[in-house]
Amino acid sequence: MSDSSRATMDKQATLSWLRRISGDISTATLRRLEDSLPWYSEMPPGRRSAVGLVAQAGITSFIEWYEDPSGAPTIAADIFAAAPRELLRSVSLQQTLQLVRVTVDVTEEKIAGRGDHLREAMLLYSREVAFTAADVYARAAESRGLWDARLEALVVDTILTGETDDELPSRIAALGWHGHGEVSVLVGTTPSLFDVDQVRRRARKLGVDVLIGVQGSRLVLVLGRADEPSHEGTGEDAPLSFLDIAANLEPFFGAGHLVLGPTMDALVDASRSARAALAGFAVAASWRGAPRPV
Structure with missing residues (x-):
């Protein structure tokens, strides 16, 4: 048997093993989040569930990425597509990176002993996720800034024309x-x-x-x-x-x-x-x- 054939078989065996333990990794990750991140345990149940979905999507996506590393950008972006839009407004970038770190730590513990190659793949993938998270939050901030600028222009124009309505106070409050x-x-x-x-x-x-x-x-x-x-x-x-x-x-x-x-x-x-x-x-x-x- 050639080295390439042996490497392919080893990778398939590792993938099968990862899929079998993915549920255990997800459960352990959610438990670690509850124990180590106060902001997570203090969240309402709905938002906590959404954060859990992001963590589980990250674990599933890592397995898909390990099978085909060329899909890293798309797979990493799909992690955050699993979260509802309001989650970006309630969870900061720093908290998201803490979530990534806890998920990586738990996964590393679970895959310990399976070889340095798998551990290095996990670290490389977590870097991709961190960069993707920063990009997602940057885009959200840019969109928010453009929306605020349009809303501010509307409010100022309303004041100049004197055509005020019942929605003016709420629009002004939205601008801070x-x-x-x-x-x-x-x-x-x-x-x-x-x-x-x-x-x-x-x-x-x-x-x-x-x-x-x-x-x-x-x-x-x-x-x-x-x-x-x-x-x-x-x-x-x-x-x-x-x-x-x-x-x-x-x-x-x-x-x-x-x-x-x-x-x-x-x-x-x-x-x-x-x-x-x-x-x-x-x-x-x-x-x-x-x-x-x-």
Whole structure:
């Protein structure tokens, strides 16, 4: 018997053995997850079951990959196809990698003594799964970011037109708006290079929430206090006025006039501030030497 024939027979025998013990590996993995990962044991039964399905799919896919390593990318991706979409929102990438690690540890224990070749195959496959997990979460984050951008543009446009509806508060909450106090709208020109993340970072340092709308050459910021302003004294703890906040955000706008609308008591009234800011912006050119912001 040739070496290649013997290797083929050995591989088939190993595959048959792996299929026989796959159920034991799945059971041991779920038990290890329960014992070693607190976040798993604290999950609702439905989500815990979904995580278990991912672990079991990983074990089954490893056996398929061991039989045909050329199918690694497709097989690894199929693992996460077994999970419901909401699982990506409830389980972090770090937790997913912990899941992969526990599954690999249990599988290594079960296949100990079957030769280094099988162990090396398991480690190589777990690397493929880890890379696939990172790709899945990156794609989900990208999709979420695009959705948030579209939703934010819709909310800002709704505020500018004043055509509010009952769904506006829920849309704003979905964008992570924390403010429940005063609101003002700032209108200016869009710079040639506009960095949304820098604006958000500066706004957080100033203690305000911000909704950003880029409408061609016009840049609109809806500003809201993250906390209710204090009315006790006017010392260092007093919050910045919206005019001071606008002055701090002024470098992020392009050249031209920068107009701040009046302060409203709540976000639902922001359209009044927006109308005033837009009206002022439309006629600001008639005021020679107007301050920035005005």
